[in-house]
Amino acid sequence: MYFLTKELYFPPVEEASYEGILAVGGDLSIERLLLAYNNGIFPWFDVDEPILWWSPSDRMVVNPKDYKVSKSLRNIINRNIFEVTINKDFESVIKNCQEIERKDQDGTWISNDIIESYTKLHQLGKAKSFEVWQNSELVGGLYGVDLGHVFCGESMFSKVPNASKVAFVKLIEYLKQNNYKLLDCQVHNDHLEKLGAFEISRNAFMMILKS
Known part of the structure; x- marks a missing residue:
């Protein structure tokens, strides 16, 4: 495990631990975040921990070209009970992702420093939000880092079913x-798997990221 200094540097992703931790420390500057994402690395840590940088051996992904929407979810979309916007209210989306209560999870990894840094990324056009509205109320959404050819999903929230x-x-x-x-x-969870995401190797992911 590599301990970062002020130097803008990450070790090769192959040096990550078995759990996927590559480095500890550093900062959440725009320059370091962009260097991380462009090299298959992302921050993920509890608010009372030092910054942990990850590059797991297996990566949870979706291929947009091959994705098939389930019939039940397509029926929900076709009912037009939700309105979806892009980049209309990034700050509200990330704050809701921070505050929403999640089953089997104590607290959140989205610290105020995370919100500040990713909001700056958004202002630079490097992060996007998708907002879901119902009766003019924000009821769901997600945000992530936009690399132009790969979108790195960070978090999502829902206040009503299916948002x-x-x-x-x-x-x-x-x-x-x-x-x-x-x-x-990024990493496997059952919810993403039910939505159609699947795992590929880190090597396969890096080949696509660097192509």
Whole structure:
């Protein structure tokens, strides 16, 4: 495990631990975040921990071109009970992702420093949000880092059933329309798997990221 200094540097991703931790420390500057994401690395840590930088051996992804929306979810979208926007209210989306209560999870990894840094990324056009509205109220959404050919999903939230799922589908539709090669979901969880994400090796992910 590598301990970062002020130097803008990351070790090769192959040096990550078995759990996927590559480095500790450093900062959340725009320059370091962009260097990280462009090299298959992302920060993920509890608010009372030092910054941990990850590059797991298996990566959870979606190929936008091959993605198939389930019939039940398509029926929900076709009912037009939600309105979806892009980049209308990034700050509200990331704050909701921070504050939403999640099953089997104590607290959040989205610190105020994370919000500040990713909001700066958004202002530079390097992060996007997808908002889901119902009766003019923000009821769901997601945000992530936009590398131009790969979109790195960070977090999503839902205040009513299916809102985050609709945001997820609209994101993939956007990526497909704009010829993105991959949606990076980072690490496995059951919810993402049910939405159609799957794992590939880190080597396969890096080949796509660097292509």
